[in-house]
Amino acid sequence: MYAPRVVTHFERFGLSDEQLRGMLHTMLMQRTLENRGFQLNRQGKIPFASASEGHEAVQAGAAMAFERGRDILVPYYRDLGLDLGIGLTPYEVLLSLFARAADHSGGRQFPHHYASKKLGRFTISSIIAAQTAHAVGAAYAIKLREERGRAVLTTFGDGATSEGEWHEAVNFAAIHKLPVVLLCENNEWAISTPQSKQMAVRDIYKKAAGYGIPGALVDGFDPIACYGAVRAAMQRARSGDGPTLVEAKCYRFLSHTTDDDDRTYRTREEVEERRKDDPVPKFERFLLENAILSSADLEDLRAQVLAEANDATDRAELMPYPLPSDLYAQVHAGPWEPWQ
Numbered sequence: 001m002y003a004p005r006v007v008t009h010f011e012r013f014g015l016s017d018e019q020l021r022g023m024l025h026t027m028l029m030q031r032t033l034e035n036r037g038f039q040l041n042r043q044g045k046i047p048f049a050s051a052s053e054g055h056e057a058v059q060a061g062a063a064m065a066f067e068r069g070r071d072i073l074v075p076y077y078r079d080l081g082l083d084l085g086i087g088l089t090p091y092e093v094l095l096s097l098f099a100r101a102a103d104h105s106g107g108r109q110f111p112h113h114y115a116s117k118k119l120g121r122f123t124i125s126s127i128i129a130a131q132t133a134h135a136v137g138a139a140y141a142i143k144l145r146e147e148r149g150r151a152v153l154t155t156f157g158d159g160a161t162s163e164g165e166w167h168e169a170v171n172f173a174a175i176h177k178l179p180v181v182l183l184c185e186n187n188e189w190a191i192s193t194p195q196s197k198q199m200a201v202r203d204i205y206k207k208a209a210g211y212g213i214p215g216a217l218v219d220g221f222d223p224i225a226c227y228g229a230v231r232a233a234m235q236r237a238r239s240g241d242g243p244t245l246v247e248a249k250c251y252r253f254l255s256h257t258t259d260d261d262d263r264t265y266r267t268r269e270e271v272e273e274r275r276k277d278d279p280v281p282k283f284e285r286f287l288l289e290n291a292i293l294s295s296a297d298l299e300d301l302r303a304q305v306l307a308e309a310n311d312a313t314d315r316a317e318l319m320p321y322p323l324p325s326d327l328y329a330q331v332h333a334g335p336w337e338p339w340q
Contacts, residue, residue, distance in 0.1 A: 010290065013228040015064070017292045021301070023064055023085075023223050024287060027056035027280050028305045030081035033093050034254075036309055037111065041258040045317070046097050049111055051254035052078045057279035058185055058218075058248040060085055061226030065234050066153055072142075074122040074135035074154040077112055078185070078252075082155065087119050090308050094316035101322040106329070108322070129163035132156060132182065136169045139180035139243075151237035152180040153230070159190025161207065162198045170245065174211040177242035181233040184245065185220065187252035192265040205247035213243050220250030221279040251277065 012020070030052065037049030052059070055078060063085020066073060075082050080093065092104065096114050099107040104114035105123070115123035122138070124131050135154030142150050160166050161184060173180050184204050188195050201207070208215030214236075218229040226248055233244035251274045255262040262271075287293040293301070 010224075011228070012224060013231060015224065015227065019064060020224070020287060020292050021297075023060040023227075024283055024293070025301060025305065026060040026063060026081055026085045027223065027283060028302060029084050029090060029309065030056050030059065031280055032305050032309045033084075033090060033312075034080060036094075036313060037097055038254070038258055040097060040313075046099070046111070048258055049097065050077055050257045051252065052080055053253040054187060054251040054274075054277075054279070055079075055185055055220070056081050057223040057283065058183075058220040058226045058250055061223040061228075062153065062155070062183060062230040062248075064223075064227045065231035067234075068119065070120075070150050071234065072120045072122065072135075072138050072150070072152045074124070074131050074138065074152060076124060076131055076156050076160070077110070077126060078157065079155055080112060083112070083114075083121065086121065088114070088116065088121070090312035091315060094312045095319065098316050098319070099321065100316060100319040101326075102319050106322050106326065127165075129156060129160035129166040129169070132160065132166050132169035135180055135182075136173045136178060139173065139178035139237075140176060142179055143176065148240065149238050150179060151234050152178075153183060153234065154180060155183045155185055157190060158184060158186040158188065158195050158204060159193065159198065160184075161204055162190070170207075170211050170213075170243070173243040174213045177240070179237040179240065180243045181230065181237055182243060182245045183230060183233075184247045186247055186249050188249075189252055189256070189262075189266070191256045191260065192262070194265075203247065205245055208245035211245075213245060215245045215247070218246060218248050220248030221277050221282060223279065223283055250279070253278070 034052055040046045041049045059079060059081030063082050066086050068086060073086060095103040097111045101107050110126060113124055115121055122134060132154055135152045139152040186204055190198055203217060205215035205217045216229050219225050229246050233246050236244055253271060284298060
């Protein structure tokens with residue numbers, strides 16, 4: 001039996017107990033659905049899935065700082081927790097994994113490439129760092145329309161900061177003082193390339209100084225700290241003070257995708273050592289120690305998340321695939337035949 005050690009005070013940045021429990025729900029659902037994607041792939045039911053184990057804390061915290069109905073999210077492909085945190089449902093996630101006709105993209109896109117105008121969630125490009133240019137464009141539109149109280153949150157990995165598009169986007173945002181937050185989820189691996197072979201600096205947030213904007217560093221395994229850092233940056237952007245580069249240091253525990261074998265570029269011992277920082281059990285213990293959850297509450301929450309994921313999987317799998325006749329729908333204006 002786990003005996004909680006009650007901590008009497010911690011910096012919660014205004015978060016209520018309900019919001020803290022909500023962040024844990026998001027983290028548990030993210031991990032459950034990511035594992036479900038790998039399971040379905042190994043069963044031959046879906047061709048591809050990506051992984052974000054180790055990113056749960058930064059994404060749950062950032063999602064809590066996002067204001068639905070006002071802000072815009074321009075994520076990258078490893079942001080399932082952010083999507084869930086701003087309102088995407090497990091059923092919508094599974095429709096994407098199964099590529100069913102009812103999916104946001106009509107079953108056309110890679111997993112997690114959905115878009116939702118209702119949620120303010122842009123679709124993404126699989127081209128590394130391309131989303132940062134899209135995000136800056138959206139932020140530029142907000143400024144041109146003189147819409148105060150709105151901001152764009154865009155995310156990317158450490159590898160994206162080595163791309164030319166990233167530098168162009170940050171430079172443009174800085175020059176025009178745009179309402180955008182650039183959140184780097186630094187998991188130390190650009191697919192198979194370690195950070196040490198990408199750049200000569202240890203801390204990515206320090207690159208902000210080269211563009212004349214603030215940079216902030218946060219523990220990417222701490223969802224509350226991530227919330228505080230992203231909230232401050234979003235408030236700054238909404239108030240018209242311009243962009244901020246936030247670096248959240250985390251780690252990717254699984255392979256890049258189901259098509260990757262990370263044993264070819266890192267040892268099992270390294271991954272096992274980093275598992276000591278796993279944000280999910282770490283945050284569970286924190287909530288228990290602060291009497292925000294009881295052991296019974298935690299077991300109920302885990303059961304609830306699994307039941308939701310199972311129901312979403314079963315319902316999505318039964319849905320039909322898109323029809324071949326829909327191939328050119330919503331691609332060409334006018335007659336669908338591309339040769340006309």
